[in-house]
Amino acid sequence: MGGNGATKTALKDKTLMGTNKKPGKWRKRTLAVRGGQVRSAFQETCEPLIFTAGYAYEAAEEAEARFKGESPGYQYSRISNPTVTMFEERMALLEGAPVARATATGMAAVTAVFLAGLKTGDHVVSASALFGSCRYVMENVLPRFGISCTFVEGSDLAAWQEAMRPETRLLFVETPSNPTLAIVDIAAVAKIAERGGARLIVDNAFASPALQRPMEFGAHIVVHSSTKFIDGQGRALGGMILCRQDFLDESLNLFLRNTGPTLSPFNAWLHLKSLETLELRMKQHCENAQRVADFLGQQKKVTRVLYPFRPDHPQHNLAKAQMDGGGGVVTFDVEGGKPAAFKLLNALKLIDISNNLGDAKSLLTHPETTTHQKLTSQARAAAGVTSGMLRLSVGLEDTDDLCEDLEQAIKIA
Numbered sequence: 001m002g003g004n005g006a007t008k009t010a011l012k013d014k015t016l017m018g019t020n021k022k023p024g025k026w027r028k029r030t031l032a033v034r035g036g037q038v039r040s041a042f043q044e045t046c047e048p049l050i051f052t053a054g055y056a057y058e059a060a061e062e063a064e065a066r067f068k069g070e071s072p073g074y075q076y077s078r079i080s081n082p083t084v085t086m087f088e089e090r091m092a093l094l095e096g097a098p099v100a101r102a103t104a105t106g107m108a109a110v111t112a113v114f115l116a117g118l119k120t121g122d123h124v125v126s127a128s129a130l131f132g133s134c135r136y137v138m139e140n141v142l143p144r145f146g147i148s149c150t151f152v153e154g155s156d157l158a159a160w161q162e163a164m165r166p167e168t169r170l171l172f173v174e175t176p177s178n179p180t181l182a183i184v185d186i187a188a189v190a191k192i193a194e195r196g197g198a199r200l201i202v203d204n205a206f207a208s209p210a211l212q213r214p215m216e217f218g219a220h221i222v223v224h225s226s227t228k229f230i231d232g233q234g235r236a237l238g239g240m241i242l243c244r245q246d247f248l249d250e251s252l253n254l255f256l257r258n259t260g261p262t263l264s265p266f267n268a269w270l271h272l273k274s275l276e277t278l279e280l281r282m283k284q285h286c287e288n289a290q291r292v293a294d295f296l297g298q299q300k301k302v303t304r305v306l307y308p309f310r311p312d313h314p315q316h317n318l319a320k321a322q323m324d325g326g327g328g329v330v331t332f333d334v335e336g337g338k339p340a341a342f343k344l345l346n347a348l349k350l351i352d353i354s355n356n357l358g359d360a361k362s363l364l365t366h367p368e369t370t371t372h373q374k375l376t377s378q379a380r381a382a383a384g385v386t387s388g389m390l391r392l393s394v395g396l397e398d399t400d401d402l403c404e405d406l407e408q409a410i411k412i413a
């Protein structure tokens with residue numbers, strides 16, 4: 001399972017040491033710590049950071065054989081790299097995916113899936129609650145290649161079905177979505193995709209595999225911005241595509257290899273090591289977010305709180321069925337629109353104003369003027385973004401400190 005097999009091949013290599021453990025039927029937490037690890041001849045306990053662009057060959061014949069795919073081993077780090085492979089294999093194990101490919105960013109993952117999987121004349125259906133850059137790719141990039149896109153309300157299954165055309169090849173959802181935390185029924189939309197001969201892509205950046213594994217519900221492709229909760233400390237950009245073997249073989253492999261949206265081995269190493277603590281961190285993010293969401297729900301000037309595991313979330317039951325926790329993001333509306341939202345942001349004494357999320361530090365975003373600024377007002381409305389909306393990525397700080405900061409800032413708003 002997982003990766004491009006290079007690690008498995010390397011395991012058999014005589015230069016690697018016997019301290020490499022053979023993965024048995026390890027459980028999820030064990031896989032997060034040990035999945036995909038390959039020790040070098042130095043027998044290091046920590047996964048090695050193989051920081052190299054190229055690889056040497058013992059003979060010209062060996063180079064030829066490797067390029068023919070007849071001999072195991074690496075050729076060039078645009079194509080694959082041992083540290084990147086370890087990250088891919090660990091992610092595949094955690095997501096329950098047959099194969100995984102890392103990319104430089106989350107947007108590189110989304111764009112690569114579209115460009116690799118589509119051709120002129122094809123059609124895409126997407127939920128309209130989307131991160132701004134995902135919407136840009138579908139609305140501005142794909143049409144240049146003669147690929148059209150229909151946006152639907154993600155919770156409206158009849159609308160998904162109606163939007164399907166004979167030339168529909170890919171369906172796309174973020175669940176939970178950025179920033180409104182809308183939940184889409186993965187199993188139902190995957191069935192619609194399959195009936196139409198298409199594939200469903202799920203952007204799992206907000207949940208992470210610790211809280212949601214879309215392939216268990218029938219998703220064909222999962223994409224990640226590992227910049228977010230997988231890194232967890234706001235350090236490095238990264239992305240991941242997880243899919244079945246057929247999509248990799250037919251569409252993705254040669255596209256990635258030749259176009260090069262490759263993840264740096266250093267970033268792969270950071271994210272690989274971050275996976276070891278993902279479940280622990282997500283548990284705490286969820287606990288903190290739930291507490292902060294409930295606190296915000298009691299504030300008079302807060303007119304709406306969106307958090308998937310709060311009973312007042314419109315798709316609360318679906319969220320509970322699909323996710324193991326509500327996630328680390330809470331979105332809320334303040335009375336008074338943009339001026340009030342800005343006053344609140346500028347009054348913060350602990351929480352940072354930032355457009356990133358998934359950090360150990362709590363970060364507050366005004367989506368209308370940042371992450372979703374470049375969208376047309378209609379697209380913003382379709383994504384559910386309002387002027388008084390704030391997206392809070394709840395970090396790992398003490399929630400008493402977070403609530404005190406929000407309380408004093410809300411008073412000023």
Ligand SMILES: Cc1ncc(COP(=O)(O)O)c(C=O)c1O
Pocket residue numbers: 105106107108131133134174177178203205206224225226227228237238239
């Ligand atoms: C849901 C979602 N998908 C994709 C991305 C893009 O990820 P990256 O910034 O790593 O390119 C983001 C970034 O905020 C996101 O929120």
